[in-house]
Amino acid sequence: MMRRLFTALLLCCSLPVLAAPATGEFIADKACPLYQSKNKKTNPGNQMTAPGQRLEIREYLGQAQAPEWVRVNTSASSSPARWLSTSCGQLKGFTPKGQNAKASKSHSGGSCNAPDQHDSFVLALSWQPAYCAMGGKSKRECRALSLNPLADAHSEFTLHGLWPNKASCGTKYGYCGQVSRKPKSFCDYPRLKMSADVRDALEEVMPSAEYGTCLQRHEFWKHGTCMTDSADEYFAVSVTLVNQLNQSEFVQQFIDRNIGSKVTRSAWQQAFDSSFGQGAHRKLKLQCRSGILTEVQMQLPVSLDAPLPQLLKQAANAQRGSCPSTFRIGD
Numbered sequence: 001m002m003r004r005l006f007t008a009l010l011l012c013c014s015l016p017v018l019a020a021p022a023t024g025e026f027i028a029d030k031a032c033p034l035y036q037s038k039n040k041k042t043n044p045g046n047q048m049t050a051p052g053q054r055l056e057i058r059e060y061l062g063q064a065q066a067p068e069w070v071r072v073n074t075s076a077s078s079s080p081a082r083w084l085s086t087s088c089g090q091l092k093g094f095t096p097k098g099q100n101a102k103a104s105k106s107h108s109g110g111s112c113n114a115p116d117q118h119d120s121f122v123l124a125l126s127w128q129p130a131y132c133a134m135g136g137k138s139k140r141e142c143r144a145l146s147l148n149p150l151a152d153a154h155s156e157f158t159l160h161g162l163w164p165n166k167a168s169c170g171t172k173y174g175y176c177g178q179v180s181r182k183p184k185s186f187c188d189y190p191r192l193k194m195s196a197d198v199r200d201a202l203e204e205v206m207p208s209a210e211y212g213t214c215l216q217r218h219e220f221w222k223h224g225t226c227m228t229d230s231a232d233e234y235f236a237v238s239v240t241l242v243n244q245l246n247q248s249e250f251v252q253q254f255i256d257r258n259i260g261s262k263v264t265r266s267a268w269q270q271a272f273d274s275s276f277g278q279g280a281h282r283k284l285k286l287q288c289r290s291g292i293l294t295e296v297q298m299q300l301p302v303s304l305d306a307p308l309p310q311l312l313k314q315a316a317n318a319q320r321g322s323c324p325s326t327f328r329i330g331d
Helices: 002-014 099-102 128-133 139-148 168-171 197-207 207-211 215-226 232-245 249-258 264-276 308-312
Strands: 020-028 054-063 066-073 081-085 089-096 121-127 158-165 262-264 282-287 292-300 326-328
Touching: 020 066, 054 089, 054 099, 054 207, 066 089, 099 121, 121 128, 121 232, 128 139, 128 215, 128 292, 158 197, 158 215, 158 232, 168 264, 197 232, 207 215, 215 232, 249 264, 262 264, 264 282, 264 308, 292 326
Parallel strands: none
Antiparallel strands: 020 054, 020 089, 054 066, 066 081, 121 158, 121 292, 262 326, 282 292
């Protein structure tokens, strides 16, 4: 648990937010700082824009239709790539990478396989005891779980996946990288390149990754490639979101004291809203089998540059899901 807490804090506090590549020009209309790090407000050399100055855009943050920040090329001798608020001027010829990918069907395999075209996310979270009891008993991670009653997976949610969504594609949006279809086995996907820190953090919240049954490969090649070409970035963001949920009062108190018991939807909703804000429960799709909770699917907005309560506030409402008005949280 201490290693997980340390990893979560490290990820939460040090990860860069998601930036997407883009082309175009930024035309400044006033003097504004050019930040090496927009979060820390670092500006080596005190670099500023000048009215009328034109700067080449390389990345952006926020909605593709109205980005809040752009990263531009400058003449600074130290860290020439700098962040600039879009309130400081105008965009000219701004084109997110996804726009180019959509226009090149032969390269992307069609618009439902084009990266950077997502308009929302779903964070899919498994309740591991139910998964193992309802068909996963033969999995290595489930056998290990049965032998370790103190494992975190007995009392916290585990990562199924982080799914970029595109409304016009429905469930067909996926496989935006070099892999175009699901192989016979998850372990037949290409291996992933991840740093040791991210891999360790992932194994804390995804038992399949820890025990070698390769769910992480499927999640990245099917879903992650529609968001980024970096497995490190995809899983670091995923882990941070899962840890924000698992470290909340909702999980540490409400879930913990109700493991092995039946709960009502109204009690669940009240507890979740208490942790994440009024109406936050409307962003959750609760999935059950035989009246037992198996998965929670959490709606999130297209930009993940905010704490989880704020993301839930910005997200669209989810479908009700298959859980009845009273359901069991399996032990």
